[in-house]
Amino acid sequence: MKTHVKALVVGGGAVGTSIAYHLGRAGWDTLLLERDELTAGSTWHAAGLLPYFNMSYATTHLHDYSIKFYKGLEEETGLNPGFFVVGNLRMAQTSARMDEYRLYAATAETVGVPFEWMTPDQIRERWPLLRTDDLEGALFHPTDGYINPADVTMAMAKGARQLGVTVERKWQVDSYTWTGSEWRVGLSKMVERGGNLVPSGETSEIVAEHVVTATGNHAQRTARLLGIKIPAIPVEHQYIVTEPDPALVEYRKTHEQHPVLRDADAKWYVREERGGWILGPYEDGAPARFLYDVPESFRADLFPLDLDRIEEEYMSMIHRIPSSETVGLKDDYNGPICYTPDGNPLLGPAPGLRNMWLAEGFSFGITAAGGAGHYLAQVMTEGEAEIDMASLDPRRYGPWMTTEYAARKNEEAYSHVYVLHHPDEERPAARPLRTAPAYDRQKALGAQFGTVNGWERPNYYGPKDAPEGFDHDARSFRRGNWWRHAASEAQAVREAAGLIDATAFAKHRVWGPGATAFLDWFTTNRLPKVGRINLTYALTVAGTIRVEYTIIRTGEDDYTLISSGGNHAYDQDFLYHAIAEKEPEVGRINVQDVTTQWGVFALAGPKARDILSTLIRDAEPDTALSNKRFPWLSVRDIELGMVPVRALRVAYTGELGWELHHPIEMQTHLWDKLMEAGAPHGMVPVGARAQNWLRQEKSYRAYGNELGRDATPLEAGLDRFVDLGKEFHGKAAMQDKGVRTACVTLLIDGPEDADPWGREALYQGDRRVGRLTSGGWSAAFGKSIGMGYVVPDCATPGTRLEVRIMGDLWPAEVTEDSPYDPQNLSLRADG
Structure with a gap:
């Protein structure tokens, strides 16, 4: 066996063999290790389905690549x-399910996935053999189907060997030991003893520059060996195979196979199997297993079947296919x-480690394996993939994640496979967990919460005493019950003021002799002067956007970096690695995560200065908040009553406003004082959904929407935040890419009952010219609004396009950037 390789892949299931194959195709000297036999894990008992359907843009690309590969x-x-x-026939019993398919189809359209719509009569x-009288319709994918998991794994393994990969x-x-430049991996030879697989006593060691773990059900053992957390925990999945169905056998004498059938509202899939049927349900109550380890006695084993748990799904199969009774x-x-916890795999760098890559948590491993190997190999060998992999990155989960949390959320993810995937859904398991001190105050005011990296954050404020028939949990692919409340909040910010809880922001203090030189190299914009604020970006090696930062400079070599709360661990890992790389060259750099030390309220609206002026304690209170003493894009330490506050003159809503960073332990007091002071001025508490709409009126790009690893700052239209007169990380790669696509804002004359969600295709005539990345409602313009990317020749303001919303094309017009208050008069308003 080899003792030194460029890449070691651990795990010989479908995912591991695909990664080894693609690394081999990239020319890397690669070794694949399997503790048992290839396919011995979940691969051997997988049903082998290849469904295109996925609401995630990145995962859809994975599936698309796999099917073609x-x-x-x-x-x-x-x-x-x-x-x-x-093919794959996804049936719908309700109009809401058809709306889900229409929204999914928008994502499929932007990726180029083929699909067809079918009526119940066409299906019948x-x-x-199918009963269709209670169906609304169906979505049909003609190019996918099912595959033999063992056969495709063996084919990829052979392909890998042909490319020079060694399989052991x-x-x-x-054990895994990082030496500072490579991994030393300790091994034990395994033998069968009494039906179990046990160490033989023979040991070995492999030195690898890179390691990929694709250990499937053994992910918790992998996590312990690496000293990290991996929230990949198995859940029981059962399926049954029937005896031959005479009606099906007769049908097949003159017809081709049925497509893979999915009755999503009944929560099952069915496909043919040697004249009979395979039924695979996704029922409630399936338990998580192996929370800490896989027993040595468990190899290619199964659990006892629990037919009682799937009785409802079994009966619904009989209803849909009467001949199966x-x-x-x-x-x-x-x-x-x-x-x-979110159903997406963990694919990318292991948090806190160098040259260690995870490919874990694949609930649809056969479908995603080909694409996982392709795109992970791109990241490893080229620095970045051609698509933004952030939604799959293992660092999207922070160290606060516990085994119990992961187990309960994974059980929920399993049971939600066929639950309607509303864009506004908020899944309830393991909540609330992370709450800021003002949580109870907000809840008492009618706040309806979503989660951001585990934090509870108000989405909107509904009626405290909900009228009869009002259901806060009623979700929709159109305008849900929450819509009118968010619209009122957005209007209040434009006309008076709103108070927004932004405590979830990630916050890192960076200081020391090397801090200034480091940040100048790390970010694209000029650094702010002391007492000022800048918006800036850190780039990937490919020149695309990796992090958006608001930088506060409080001293010559003292800064605070504020970034997205949803990407806390993801951004932190990138920052810490960059500091470690640059510190030997520029001098000592100190970094401290202060996220949980500081709460943040955003106060915005034309009345914001009037509200703060009643609370500020200053020698000259009348002028303390004026443009002269407190200009736009500046920071000051002020006192609001008894609370010391670091106030930033910025507002993500585009109105006059401040971010109020305060000691977390004083949050409830500050909340009460702000609410009291704001009441006479018409201030209301505002949730994240209204804020999302408001920022689109100002064309403010959002990370994870307009900003990501597949676009450069120049493509995002952020030239003013890029200082080409200095050298910074990723600059040359950014310039080499040019402008392949352009970020635009569009005002949309859409349907009366729906707005875009930010995943819809854009057309100019018959030509698909781009896609939306954000969407919503504009209170200022009284119509739908969206942001997205189009081919450069369609980016000129005034260009008329069409956007696909709920299956139909609706008129849209490209606007100038910041259609609301383009001269920023509201932001700069003086007092």
Whole structure:
């Protein structure tokens, strides 16, 4: 066995073999290790389905690549991967489910995924064994289907070997040690003893520049060996195989296979299997397993079937396929499949470690394996993938994540596979967990909360005493019950004032002799002067946007960096790695995470100065908040009553406003004082949804929407925050890319009952020219609004386009940047 390689891949399931294959194709000397036999984990008992359907833009790309990649494996390797391109019929019993499909189709359109719409009559005519009288319609993917998991894994393994990859079985990893430049990986040779797989006593060591873990159900053991947290925990998934169905056998004498059938409202999939049916339900109550480790006695094993748990889904299959009622059960499977709290895999750098990569938590591993290997290999060998991988990055979860939290959220993710995926959904498991002190005050005022990196954050404020029939939890793909409340909040900010809780912001203090030189190299904009604020960006090695920062400079070499609360650990890991890289060159750099020390309220609106002036304690209170003493984009330490506050003259809503950073332990007192002072001026508490609409009226880009690892600051239209007169990380790569696409704001004459969500396709005539990345309602213009990317020749203000909303095309017009108050008169208003 080799003792030194460029890349070591640990885990020989579908995901691991795909990664090894793609690293081999990139020319890396790669070794794949498997502790048992290839496919011995969840791969062997997977049903092998290849569904395109996914609401995530990045995951849709993974699935799309996989399906296309698998179709060429036989020609390349001579091994048939067992791909049956039968299509995928996703049925809908309700109009809400059809709306879900319309929203999904918008994402599919932007990726180029083929699909067709079908009526109940068309379904019945084509597949007469199906009952369709209670269906609204269906979405049909003609190019996917199902595959044999073992065969496709073996085909990828052979392809990997042909590319020079070495595959070794029966070796278990026992330790990982980072030497400062490479990984030393301790191994044990495994042997079978009494039906168990145990260490033989023979050991070895491999030195690797890079390590990828694709350990599936063993992710918790991997986490312990690495000293990190990996919220990938298996959940039981069971499916049953029936005896041959005579009606199906007769049907197949003259017809092709049925597509993979999905009755999402009944929470199951069904496909043909040797004249019978496979039923795979996603029922409530499926438990998490192996929270800490996989027993040595558990190899290619299964759990006992729990038919009572899936009785409802079984009966609904009989309802949908009446001929299956008299067919007996032939086989059953109940095995562990890894999940994550949001259902997306963990694919990318391991938090806090160098050259350690995770490929864990694949609940749809066969579907995603091909794409996972392709895009992870791009990140590893080229620095970045061609798509933004942030939504899959393992660092999206912070160290606050516990085993209990992950287990309960993973169970929820499993049971929600076929629950309606509303864009405004807020899943309830393991909540509330992280709450700022003002949480109870806000809840008493009718706040309806969402979560940001575990933090509870008000989405909107509904009626404290809800009228009969009002359901805060009623979600919609159109305008939900919350819409009118968010619209009122947005109007209040424009006309009076609003108070927004922004405590979840990530906050890092960076100081020391090397801080200034480091930040000048790390970020694109000129550094602010002492007492001032700047908006700036840190780039990837590919010149695309990795982090958006608000930088506060409080001393010559003393700064605070504020970034997205949803990406706290993700951004922190990037910052810490960059400091470690640059510190030997520029001098000592101190960094401290102060996120939980400081709460943040944003006060914005034309009455904001009047409200603060009643609370400020200053020798000259009448002028303390004037433009002369407190100009736009400046920072001052002030006192609001008894609370010391670091106030920033900025406002994400585009109105006169301040961010009020305060000691977290004084938050409830400050909240009470602000609410009391604001009441006479018409101030209201405001949630995140109204703020999201308001920032689009100002064309303020949002990280994770307009800003990400697939666009440069120049493509995002952020030239004014890029100082080309200095050298900074990623500059040359950014310039080399040019402007491939352009970020624009659009005003949309959409339907009366719906707004765009930020994933819709944009058209000019028959040409698809871009996609939305944000969407919502504009209180200022009385119509829908959106932001997104288009081809450069469609970015000129006044250009007329169309946007696909709920299946139909609606007129949209590209506006100038910041259509509301383009001269920033409100932001700069004096008192």
